[in-house]
Amino acid sequence: MDFAYDARTEELRGRLLAFMDEHVYPAEALAEEQRAALASPWDTPAVVEELKAEARRQGLWNLFLPDEEYGAGLTNLQYAPLAEITGRSPQLAPTVLNCSAPDTGNMEVLAQFGDDAQRKQWLEPLLAGEIRSAFAMTEPEVASSDATNITTFIRRDGDEYVVTGRKWYISGAMNPDCKIFIVMGKTDPDGPDIRRQQSMILVPRDTPGVTVKRAMKVFGYEDHYHGGHAEVVFDDARVPVTNLIGEEGGGFAIAQARLGPGRIHHCMRLIGMAERAIELMCRRAVSREAFGKALAQQGVVHNWIADARVTVEQLRLLVLKTAWMMDTVGNRGAHTEIQAIKIATPRAVVDIIDRAIQLHGAGGLSQDFLLAELYAGARTLMIADGPDEVHQRSLARRELRKYA
Template identity: 45%
Template sequence: MAWDFATEPEFQEHLDWMRALVRDEVWPIETVFDDLGYDGFKRAIAPLQDRVKERGLWAAHLPPDLGGQGYGQVKLGLMHEILGTSPLAPAVFGNAAPDSGNSEILALAGSNDQKDRYLHPLLAGDLRSAFSMTEPETAGSDPTLLQTRAVKDGDDWVINGHKWFSTNGSIADFLIVMAVTDPDARPHQRASMFIVDADTPGVHVVRDVATMEHPGESFGHYGNHAEIRYEDVRVPADALLGGEGEGFLIAQHRLGPGRIHHAMRWLGVSRRAFDALCERAVSRHAFGSVLADKQSIQNFVADSAAEMHAARLMTLHAAWKMDNEGASAARTEISMIKFYGARVLHDVIDRAIQVHGALGYSTDLPLEAMYRYARAARLYDGADEVHRQSVARRVLRGYEPTDVPSEHVPTRREAARERFADLLEAVTSND
């Protein structure tokens, strides 16, 4: 099958419009975000959100019947490359995590009542959500080890467990909780998903976990990672999202596209850092010439350009394969872009900081914040080592072991001479 990801002129106009809006209207908000607070930020972006909706680009990841455009992963990837240049841009376009992923889950597996109660208000910005799966006691890269339990009690389910890194958990109106409903089932059929209202008795938010990206625990209402204890949390039967035992299946529908969007957003961050690197290189003088004349800096530029180009092609190809052959067919490509893209993101930002010296290390530029953000890329959505292992296993399935008999095995040269003995004899005789 031939493959390409050419962009139609009409869609390219959308991308150009997005790029200008994000650069001219969203980037400046970054410098005053801490002063605005979350409520001020919402007021600041409300006019921008209206413009996005008028353009028809709001929540574009959703199917048309829910107000999205039904775009495939290639187009969504190109959009996320632009949105990735600012941590604030996704909120302007109605696809900020985790609400964007949760809206996809609700669109895929939610009942009509669940969509009315949660999805539509979520898309309208009237509700906020959290995805509560990761646990401090189990390996995050192996969700088959989850310990949180949901037990049937009459017509209700009772949930008990301990979660953390539930993004938005401390400010969410509702949480999507992954819990084991059948511990004796096959590993990927043990867990189910539940919608839990945040004010349900027994939902205890312990704290917002401080991280390298957000060192202070109290960093406002944007991007927190909550630790939560669920203690005898009772929810009705209709809180079950999808069917019993379908938690992993539903999560995979969320994670495949999500990893493509991550990788494309990383390219957006990388490009912004790369532009800063190049501008600095042609502007800063040291030891008799601009930095751009130094071989080490030229290597930084060349390596960064090549790595970003490779990562972009890999990601768009993974997106194209998902569009044309489905998520399962693109599993290897998605795993590759996850660990390769994370490394490119880190390395490009690191070089940009090095070229800027003390300025790059300071908070006067966004590079240091990008650097802290980049470190997490090697962890979330599965540690890089897990994705490398997954790629290697799938690649090696295409190879058969070579039988090595106990007797003497001819060398390649001996085998070749035996095969072409007649020809060699003829050539020798002619000589």
């Protein structure tokens, strides 16, 4: 395993670091000021559109997509350090580079499983950043960590499918530019194979019977840049049969293909979030005094900073190993490693951010620093894309099989 950055990665990394310093970090406060003046908090601040245009001009666009026909054609190992950099400004940077969830996963689904007409109608405008999208899987009435539980029903009626169900925490759905939902539901709820009961279908937002009911908060945050997280009701929403992605019964397999890259992308960005927290911790430590000396001279602060550095280096190596394995043996071959990073990274980064908050005192809880928002985002990822306990259960079973 060789984790050294190749020439292309080094070149993109240098350009991206400069873009962050020159454009993204200075725009963080401005974006919030502009948002406060908007008629709707879900509208896009002007500076975000300006940054998107600049990122595209600089070739820092769709870096996440390995398909050379549609994206940058980077391997997971090449993309990892770039995603880490964007994680240092998790609300703004992924958005302006067109590398933010849920659009990334939806574009991957359309590129891999969509037909020509679906790619023309929906993938192309998503790749161009002209529209946004949402992925509708999680439901309030069932444990959605087990995708076989979902109750949304997709019934065929002649040349149409009729979609009925209630979803929540549907990321991206509050954004007025969100034009399309990828909805997971059951086309064969009584089928003998519980992993062949589900299908995925494209439902345009303006379809009669689709109602975006409300925004769901995450620790009090609405995640405006990601388009929020909504409760959505599908009440006999009718779409053409041509909107089915792949085949009937293929939804579970498509979901698994979608979640593998999504999980590692989250972990890559989480490392960037941890690096931002360490930076803020160190800056606070050298500039703040308590009990007659700088916080940087307090022994416990030394422990927090040292532990954080060691943890980040360990996590980065595990994520890079996982990326390398996904590139060399595929997502299925890297299943254990994907689950390992999904378990280890969010909980470790939550702990680092928590220490940084503690060092900032009351300020760490406030909107004046990024830390509270970073904490909310990192803590959420102990649940999103499958809660830790589900991955622990699966990983442990795989280990135990070696000894059965």
